[in-house]
Amino acid sequence: MSVIYVLLAISISVALAFFAAFLFSVKSGQYDDTYTPSVRMLFEDEVVNDQKPKNKKSKHNQTKSTNQ
Amino acid sequence: MANAACYHCGDQCGKYHVRFDERDFCCNGCKTVYEIFTSNGLSTFYDIEARAGTTPNEVRKKYDFLDNQEIVDKLVEFNEEGMQVVNLSIPTIHCSSCIWVLENLGRLHSGITSSQVDFPKKTVRVGYKTEEISLKALVLLLGSIGYEPYISLEAYNKEKGKVDRSLIYKLGVAGFAFGNVMLLSFPEYFEVEEFWLDQYKPVFRWLMFAFSVPVVLYAGRDYFLSAYKGLRSRLLNIDVPIALGILTLFLRSTTDIIFDLGSGFFDSLTGLVFFLLLGKFFQQKTYAYLSFERDYKSYFPIAVTKLNEKGEEESIQIYKVEVGDRILIRNQEIIPVDCRLLKGNAEIDYSFVTGESQAVFKEPGEKLFAGGKQLSGVLEVEVLKSVSQSYLTQLWGNSVFTKDKAGNFQTLTDSIGKRFTFAVLTIAVIATVFWLFNEPSMALNVFTAVLIIACPCAIALAAPFTLGNMLRIFGKHKFYLKNTNAIERLSKINMAIFDKTGTLTTTQKETILYEGMELSEEETALLKTTLRASNHPLSRSLYDILKSNAIMTLDEFQEHTGKGIEGRVKDHSMKVGSAAYVGKHKSMLPSNTAVYISSDENVKGRFVFKNAYREGVDKIFEAMGRQMEVGVLSGDNDGERKQLQQMLSKDANILFNQKPEDKLNHIKRMQESHNVLMVGDGLNDAGALAQSDVGIAVSENINVFSPACDAILDASKLTLLPKFIKLSRKSMQIIKLSFLLSLCYNVVGLYFAVTGQLLPVVAAILMPLSSISIVVFATLCTNLIGKELK
The missing domain is CATH 3.30.70.100 (Alpha-Beta Plaits)
Known part of the structure; x- marks a missing residue:
């Protein structure tokens, strides 16, 4: 047996693995909406640490109003 | 500060200006949303995009x-x-x-x-x-x-159906096979005569065969089906030569490798299918959030409030409404069925159904038709007909709504494909006969080679890429077409018919004219005071235009719903309302919406409300009139005939008082000699839009309703319509040029095929090259002409 069969088998099985990954991604709906994820990934985790900036903001507002 | 922009929605703050938390808001609704967001830690909303909010509607x-x-x-x-x-x-x-x-x-x-x-x-x-x-x-x-x-x-x-992803799967299969087959066929391109390469040839070839089988059987299946359907209805569409090409490629390649005659054309085969599917994918640009198939169902509520025998309110599903039921119609609700009014002040806006913008008043006992919108207060009605039997819904029983416009239209590609198939078959037969006499062993080789090289891949790609790209360019200018087929139909239009209300006119602003005796200052002041007490929309708009600051205190005020209002200060009285109410016989002249005024029982005159025409309507008519016949169909009365006739050419066809069926039938009559474009907006145009060759729905807000149509055009871009039509015609020229270009490739390819020298490597270079150059040509050209829109 030549080594070429081994190489062919490897290359095709790698290709098939990627093909299966593609099929899986289509099936799970990843191609249905190609826009929203691109926006979603840019959001920081604002929600987690919202408490602090919120306080800051209200303090900021207070100082502002006292200045006036 | 009055002109500050709302922190939430970005609108001008105007007179209901609210100031809160150091920020400006245009109304309490926006302020409330701001409060909800900030108190729940969602204030980032305003950081991501400034003034991005929407004013909440009053949720009733x-x-x-x-x-x-x-x-x-x-x-x-x-x-x-x-x-x-x-x-x-x-x-x-x-x-x-x-x-x-x-x-x-x-x-x-x-x-x-x-x-x-x-x-x-x-x-x-x-x-x-x-x-x-x-x-x-x-x-x-x-x-x-x-x-x-x-x-x-x-x-x-809606059935919770599955999303159709088959095209992506097919594209994936074809692309996967194409890549692998290219890789596997590489050694043979160089024809290296080496012992070990020769030895493994069969392995490589059969692997390529294995990759090609799913491409032919799965990815290319649609072409076979379409060709079969076309042949059965005696039509030679473009899919016939494509299917023939795919089949020949596959069979010839298989025989080649079985008898060890050559490496076969598997690379060309998979590449061809891949490119074709890519074209299809590109063409499949749809505006997912727009619906082009809407009928009355998207206007109607799901449920209505029914009064049961005990007089209790109960929410029931609309299809369960039965004849004889008593239901409640609330303010701003659509009447879902034909019914008789029992209680309440009916002020019905039938503009969905008839296009007539003036609301009508109904007395208890009168019949109300489905599709009207109640404008003031709650109504109690008795159902006369079920939903599907009602006047409006019956319109959808008309067969035009089930007709498939695209299916009956022969595209340019198909008509060329017909001639093309014929020519290819002729060349193939002649070449085969020639070789049969000279060197019979070559005959089959030449016959298949002709079919392979002539496979109209480039022709089949020209239309999808040109029109697909055009669709995108139109979309950028807020002209949303349902599919590429609509562009082709648009290019063939030679008559345009417009609806008036809502299409040529805008609902956003009205012009009010006064006709009659001049009013004294005192009378004007009294009129304004009287109007102030009324909530009627017509009173409100009249109130806004009257120039008088002397607001008096009314001694007496009466509102007669459906008729008019009366105000009295000391010994002067003022009546505002319909002609009959103020004591004037309604003039026989058909007219616009008008409000009559009488002071101390003397009829003074009337205010006429006119819908304002959109800006540039005359220019649209002028530009379109040069290319085609233009007409107007209106559900309104003919009060504005003169004005319209001025804008249109003298012989233009202007018809008034057209019911939805009349519009449909008019279009049908015109279609006997013309390709008709219908431009409309409401449900009342739905029949005409469906019947016409191309139906364009004009919409102030593309996210809200628009009836079933082929295209949706944002009202602000109406003036671009003549240009859109021009561009659609130019696109067709681009397609024709692309055909010419691909024909050149075919001639070169045919030379190799007919002379019997078609090697797999030549086919593998020529076919992708022609496809890619067509794609590039089509895309560049459409982008170039698309610049005209700016």
Whole structure:
């Protein structure tokens, strides 16, 4: 047996693995909406640490109003 | 400060200016949303995009039907163990801030466990615990932050069908096979005569064969089906030579490798299918959030409030409404069935149905028709006909709504394909006969080679890429076409018919003219004072234009619904209302909406309300008139005939008082000698839009209703319409040029084929080269002519 069969088998099985990954991604709906994820990934985790900036903001507002 | 922009929605603050937390708001609604967001840690909403909010509508009792469990069960996608998942359509989604806030709904209510936005479709999928929040509460919550979901009968009837992803799968299969086959056929391209390469030839070839089988059987299946269908109906469409090409490629290649005659054309085969599918994919640009198939179902509510025998209110599903039921119609609700008015002041806006913008008043006992919108107060009515039997809904029984316009239209590609197939077959036969006499062993080789090389891949790609790209360019200018076929039909138009109300005129502004005796200053002041007390929309707009600051105190005020109002100060009285009410016989002249005035029982004159025409309407007529016949069909009375006739050419066809069926029939008559474009807006045009060769719905807000049509045009871009038509014609020229270009490639290819020298490597170079150059040519040209729109 030549080594070429081994190489062919490897290359095709790698290709098939990627093909299966593609099929899986289509099936799970990843191609249905190609826009929203691109926006979603840019959001920081604002929600987690919202408490602090919120306080800051209200303090900021207070100082502002006292200045006036 | 009055001109400050609202911190929430960005509108001008104007007179209801609210100041809160150091920021300006245009109304209390916006302020409330701001409060909700900031107190729940969602103020980032304003950081992502400034002034991105939407003013919440007043959420009325209209979602009471969501208390009905049966309706909820139909709407939710998943419902088990205290969890429900619902997919709601929210037309106001428009920016990344919307995505952010809607995906953080859980912050506003602990019962909401997940929410995910699909921006292109403008939907949000929300999962929630039913113990903590009901669907109704969820909908009200969304409404309160300015994202009111749009729940219509259409959503109710929709089958929770699967998304069709077959084209992506096919494209994946073809692309996968194409790449691998190219790789495997590489050694043979160089024909290296080496012992070890020779030895493994069969392995490589049979592997390529294995990769090609799914391409032919699965990815290319549509071409065989379409060719078969075409042949059965005696049509030689473009898919016939394509299917023939694919089949020949496959059979010839298989025989080649079985008898060891050559390496076969598997690389060309898979490449061909891949490119063809790519074209299809490109053409398949649809505007997911726009619906081109809407009928009355998307206008109608899902449920109505029924009064049962005990007089209790009860929400029932609209199809369960039976003749004889008593139902309630609330302010701003659509009447879903033909019925008789029992109680209440009916002021019905039938503009959906007839196009007539003036509201009509009805007395108890009179008949109301489905499709009207109640404008003031609550009505109690008795149902006379069920939903599907009503006057408006019967219109949809007409066969035009089931007709497939695209199916009956022969595209340029198909008509060329016919001649092309014929020519290819002739050449193939002649060449075969020639070789049969000279060198019979070559005959079959030449016959198949001709069919292979002549496979009209480039021709089949020209239209999808040209039109697909045009579709995108149009889309950027807010002209949304249903499919590429519509562009081709648009290019063939030679008559344009416009609806008047809502299409040529805008509902956003009115012009008010006064006709009659001049009013004294005192009378004007009294008139204005009287008007101030009334809430009627006509009074409100009249009040706004009257120039008088002397506001008096009324001694007496009376409002006679459906007739008019009366005000009295000391010994002077002022009556405002319909002609009959003020004591004037209605003039026989058909006219616009008018409000009559009488002072101390003397008729003074009338205010005429005219819809203002959109800017540039005359220019549209002028530009279109040069290319085609232009006409107007209106559901309104003919009060504006003169004005229209001035804008149009003298012989233009202008018809008034057209009912929906009349419009449909008029278009049908015109189609005997013309290709008709219909431009309309409301449900009353639905029949005409469906019947016409191309139906364009003009819409002030593309996210809201538009009837079934081939294209939706944003009202602000109406003036570009003549240019869109011109560009569609130019696109067809580009396609023709592309055909010419691909023909050149075919001639070169045919030379190799006919002389019997077609090697797989030549085919493998020539076919992708021609395809790619056509794609590049088509894309560049369309981009170039698309610049005209700017």
